[in-house]
Amino acid sequence: MTKPLPQGITLGQLNAAVAEIEKVVGKDYVYLDDVKELRSYRDPYNTTDDADFAPSAAVAPQNVEQIQKILAIVNNYKIPVWTISTGKNFAYGGPAPRKPGYIVLDLKLMNKILEVNEKHGYAIVEPGVSYYDLYNYIQEKGLKLWIDCAAPAWGGIVGNTSEHGAGYTPYGDHLLMQCGMQVVLADGTIVETGMDTTANSKTGGLYKYGQGAAIDGLFTQSNFGVITRMGIWLMPEPPGYTPFMITLENEHDLETVTDLSLPLRVNQVIHNAPMTVDLLWESAMSVSRSQYYTGKGPMPDSHRKKMAKDLDLGIWNYYGAVYGPGPMMKNNMDVIRDTFGSIPGAKFHYDDTRKGDPGWDYRVKLMKGTPNMTEFSLLNWIGGGGHINFSPISAADGKSAMRQYEMIRKRSHEYGFDYIGEFLIGWRDQHHIFMLMFDRMSAEEKKRAHDLFAILVDDAAALGYGEYRTHLSFMDQIAGTFSWNDNALWDTHHALKDELDPNGILSPGKQGIWPKNLRGNS
Amino acid sequence: MLSRRTFIKSALATNVALLATPSQALQHVLTGSEEIPLLVFADEHSLNSKHFISNVAERKSNIDLDIGQHFELLREFCKESPRGQVSGLTRDSDFFALEQIAKDFGFYTQYSATHHYSGNTLTHEVSSSKDSAELITSSLKNAKDQWPQWLANHMRVLPRGNSQLVTKKTQITLANTDQHDFLVSWSLSSNKHI
Ligand SMILES: Cc1cc2nc3c(=O)[nH]c(=O)nc-3n(C[C@H](O)[C@H](O)[C@H](O)COP(=O)(O)OP(=O)(O)OC[C@H]3O[C@@H](n4cnc5c(N)ncnc54)[C@H](O)[C@@H]3O)c2cc1C
Numbered sequence: 266m267t268k269p270l271p272q273g274i275t276l277g278q279l280n281a282a283v284a285e286i287e288k289v290v291g292k293d294y295v296y297l298d299d300v301k302e303l304r305s306y307r308d309p310y311n312t313t314d315d316a317d318f319a320p321s322a323a324v325a326p327q328n329v330e331q332i333q334k335i336l337a338i339v340n341n342y343k344i345p346v347w348t349i350s351t352g353k354n355f356a357y358g359g360p361a362p363r364k365p366g367y368i369v370l371d372l373k374l375m376n377k378i379l380e381v382n383e384k385h386g387y388a389i390v391e392p393g394v395s396y397y398d399l400y401n402y403i404q405e406k407g408l409k410l411w412i413d414c415a416a417p418a419w420g421g422i423v424g425n426t427s428e429h430g431a432g433y434t435p436y437g438d439h440l441l442m443q444c445g446m447q448v449v450l451a452d453g454t455i456v457e458t459g460m461d462t463t464a465n466s467k468t469g470g471l472y473k474y475g476q477g478a479a480i481d482g483l484f485t486q487s488n489f490g491v492i493t494r495m496g497i498w499l500m501p502e503p504p505g506y507t508p509f510m511i512t513l514e515n516e517h518d519l520e521t522v523t524d525l526s527l528p529l530r531v532n533q534v535i536h537n538a539p540m541t542v543d544l545l546w547e548s549a550m551s552v553s554r555s556q557y558y559t560g561k562g563p564m565p566d567s568h569r570k571k572m573a574k575d576l577d578l579g580i581w582n583y584y585g586a587v588y589g590p591g592p593m594m595k596n597n598m599d600v601i602r603d604t605f606g607s608i609p610g611a612k613f614h615y616d617d618t619r620k621g622d623p624g625w626d627y628r629v630k631l632m633k634g635t636p637n638m639t640e641f642s643l644l645n646w647i648g649g650g651g652h653i654n655f656s657p658i659s660a661a662d663g664k665s666a667m668r669q670y671e672m673i674r675k676r677s678h679e680y681g682f683d684y685i686g687e688f689l690i691g692w693r694d695q696h697h698i699f700m701l702m703f704d705r706m707s708a709e710e711k712k713r714a715h716d717l718f719a720i721l722v723d724d725a726a727a728l729g730y731g732e733y734r735t736h737l738s739f740m741d742q743i744a745g746t747f748s749w750n751d752n753a754l755w756d757t758h759h760a761l762k763d764e765l766d767p768n769g770i771l772s773p774g775k776q777g778i779w780p781k782n783l784r785g786n787s
Numbered sequence: 788m789l790s791r792r793t794f795i796k797s798a799l800a801t802n803v804a805l806l807a808t809p810s811q812a813l814q815h816v817l818t819g820s821e822e823i824p825l826l827v828f829a830d831e832h833s834l835n836s837k838h839f840i841s842n843v844a845e846r847k848s849n850i851d852l853d854i855g856q857h858f859e860l861l862r863e864f865c866k867e868s869p870r871g872q873v874s875g876l877t878r879d880s881d882f883f884a885l886e887q888i889a890k891d892f893g894f895y896t897q898y899s900a901t902h903h904y905s906g907n908t909l910t911h912e913v914s915s916s917k918d919s920a921e922l923i924t925s926s927l928k929n930a931k932d933q934w935p936q937w938l939a940n941h942m943r944v945l946p947r948g949n950s951q952l953v954t955k956k957t958q959i960t961l962a963n964t965d966q967h968d969f970l971v972s973w974s975l976s977s978n979k980h981i
Contacts, residue, residue, distance in 0.1 A: 300951055305890035309883065353887070373891065397855070418855060419884070550852070555967040559905065623852050638855030644880040648903050648969030706901070706912070 271366035296323040308359040310651040312715035318361035323369035333453040346370040350392035350424035358737035363774035387470035392423040409502040411634040418636030433631040447494035451766035488772035503588040512579030514610035520663030539585035549646035550624040651705030680717040744777025824868040828875030842939030865892030899973040904966040916950040924955040945974040
C-alpha cells in the first residue's frame with residue numbers, strides 16, 4: 266500500500282519529520298502501520314473512498330511540552346496535523362483527518378482529571394478524559410455531582426465540546442457549560458482563557474469571560490489551536506428526578522408537541538432538552554428492520570404502524586425530565602400533564618410501566634448523565650449499519666419542525682432510505698438529527714447516501730436552514746451556505762487562520778477553514 | 788506438533804473440508820495454541836450466538852444492549868494479556884465498539900466475518916488473511932447451520948499476525964429458517980507480539 270501523503274509533501278519529508286517526532290514521544294507512541302494501526306484512525310462510516318481520509322501517521326503526546334515540540338517539527342516541514350481528543354466523532358468523521366496524509370495528533374494519553382470541585386460544581390480535565398472516566402472518578406470519590414454526556418459515553422469532554430456537542434440533562438449544551446481552557450497555538454505559545462489568565466487565579470472554573478474578548482469559542486469547530494485543558498460545569502445531584510415519555514399517534518403531532526414544548530422549555534418547567542424521537546429510531550433499539558420488512562426502499566406505513574403497535578410506541582415519542590425537590594417536580598409534572606394531555610391519543614409513560622424497555626432505559630440513564638453506549642444498538646437496524654448525521658437547526662416551532670421533517674423524509678424516501686430522526690429542543694432552537702443509515706458494506710448504498718446528504722444541504726439552505734455540525738465530506742459545502750455578505754464570516758475565519766497558523770499545520774479544512782496555501786484546492 | 792500457522796497452510800493445501808470436522812490434525816492445533824489467553828464475547832439475544840458461546844470453554848462474556856458495560860473487562864484483559872486473543876460472535880455495533888477500545892492496547896482485527904440470514908439464504912462474508920480466507924469460508928459453508936459451533940471450536944486457529952486482509956463470500960440455502968440475524972464473528976490480537 267502506498268503511504269498517503271499530504272499535498273505537496275514527499276515521502277522523504279514525511280519520514281524525516283516522523284523520525285524527529287519519534288525522538289520527542291518515543292517510537293511506541295508513533296503509529297505508522299497502514300494495515301493495522303492506522304486503520305483505526307479511519308472513518309468506518311465514511312460514504313466515499315476510504316483513502317479520502319487516510320492519515321499517514323498518528324502520534325500520541327503525553328504532555329504540553331511534547332505538543333509544542335511536535336508543532337515545531339511539523340511547522341518546519343509544513344506537514345499538517347489533525348487534532349483529536351478521545352477520537353470517537355463517529356457520524357461526523359470519527360478520528361479521521363479531513364484530507365489524506367495528515368498526521369493525527371491523538372491526545373488520548375493526556376487523560377488527567379485535574380480538579381473536581383464539588384462545592385462549586387465544576388471539573389477541569391485534559392483532552393483524553395472520557396465521559397466514563399469523569400463519571401467513574403465522581404462515583405469513586407462519592408461526590409454529589411452529575412456529568413452530562415453524549416449518547417455514546419466513550420467520547421470526552423474536550424472533543425465533544427469542541428464539536429458543539431449536546432447531552433440530555435439540564436447541562437446538555439456543552440459549550441454553554443464550558444468554563445476556561447488552555448490552548449497551544451501553532452507557534453507553540455500557550456494561552457489560558459477566562460479568569461485563569463490572572464496570576465494565581467482562583468476562579469478559572471467559575472466565571473467564563475475574564476477580561477477583554479471572550480475567545481474560547483474561537484477554538485471550537487475550528488483549527489486555530491490545540492486545546493489541552495478545559496473547565497466544565499457539573500450539575501449538583503438533584504434531590505429528585507422524574508423522567509417521562511409521551512407516545513404520539515400521528516405524524517402531524519410533531520407540530521403540536523413542538524409548539525406546546527417551547528413555553529415549558531424557556532420557562533424551565535421542563536428542565537432538560539426534550540426530545541421528539543421518531544418511531545424507527547425508537548424501534549431500532551429493540552428490533553431490526555428485517556423483522557418487519559424485507560423489501561427494498563423505505564419501510565411502508567402499514568409495516569410501521571404494526572411495529573408501533575407491537576412495541577407500544579408512537580409515531581413520535583417525546584422524552585423529557587424534571588429535577589428537584591418532590592413538591593417542585595409534582596408541580597411541574599402537573600403542568601406538563603395538563604399541557605400535553607390535550608393532544609388526542611397522547612399517552613404518558615413512566616418508569617413503573619416502561620422499565621425494561623431498551624429505548625426507555627437508556628434515555629433514563631442519559632437524562633441523568635449515567636454513561637452508556639446503548640444508542641449504538643440503533644446501527645443494527647440494518648445489517649452492517651453505518652451512518653452520517655444530517656443535523657440542521659430549526660426553530661422550536663411546530664411549523665418549522667414539520668417543514669424540515671417533511672423535506673428530509675421526502676428526499677430520503679426518494680433516495681430509498683428510511684427517515685430515522687429526532688428533534689432536541691435547546692434553549693430556543695431545535696437540533697434536528699437525521700440519522701442517515703446505510704449498509705456500509707455496500708458501495709452503491711454509500712454513494713446513494715452521499716448524494717442524498719449533499720442534496721439535503723442545498724434543500725435546507727434554500728429553506729433558510731443551516732447545520733450545526735457536519736461530517737468531513739460536507740464541511741466545505743456547508744461552509745458555503747454560511748455565506749452572507751459575500752462570505753464575510755469565512756473571510757474572517759481565514760484572516761484569523763493566516764495570522765495564527767501561517768504554515769497551515771493545524772487541521773486544515775476543519776469545518777471548511779483552510780490555510781492560505783490550500784484555499785481554492787478543496 | 789503442528790503450529791497453528793502450519794496447520795492452516797497444510798489444510799489449505801490438502802483438504803478444505805478438513806476444518807469442518809473435528810479431525811486429528813485440528814486437535815493437535817487446539818492443544819498447540821492453548822497457552823494463548825482467550826476472551827470471548829457473545830450476544831445474549833441471538834440464538835446463533837448462544838449456540839456459539841455454549842461451546843466455548845474459555846473466559847467469556849454475554850453482551851446485552853449496552854456494550855459500554857464490557858469495556859472494563861476488555862481493557863483489563865488487553866492489559867493483562869498483551870499476547871492474548873479477543874474473539875466474539877456479536878452484533879455488528881458491538882464488534883465496532885470493542886474493536887475501537889482494543890486498538891488502544893495494540894489489538895487489531897485479524898479476522899472478521901459477517902453471517903447474514905435473509906429468507907432461506909445464509910451468507911458468510913469472511914475478511915481474513917490471504918492464506919486463510921478461502922479455508923474459513925468453505926468451512927463455514929460446510930458446517931451448514933452448525934456454523935456457530937464450528938466457530939466456537941476453531942476460535943484458536945483464527946489468524947493472527949500482521950497481514951493484509953482479503954474478502955471471500957459464500958451463500959447457502961437452509962430449509963425452514965425464519966431467522967433475521969446479522970452477526971459478526973471476529974478476532975483481535977496484537978500484531979506486536981506475534
Ligand atoms: C450512535 C451515535 C450517537 C451519537 N450521539 C451523540 C450525542 O448524543 N451528542 C453528541 O454531541 N454527539 C453524538 N454523537 C457524535 C459523536 O459520537 C460524539 O459527539 C462524540 O462525543 C465525539 O467524539 P469525541 O468526544 O471523542 O471527540 P473527538 O473525536 O476527540 O473530537 C471531535 C473533533 O473535535 C476537534 N477536537 C478534538 N479535540 C480537540 C482539541 N484538543 N483541540 C482542538 N480541536 C479538537 C477535532 O476536530 C475532532 O475531530 C453520536 C454518534 C453516534 C455514532
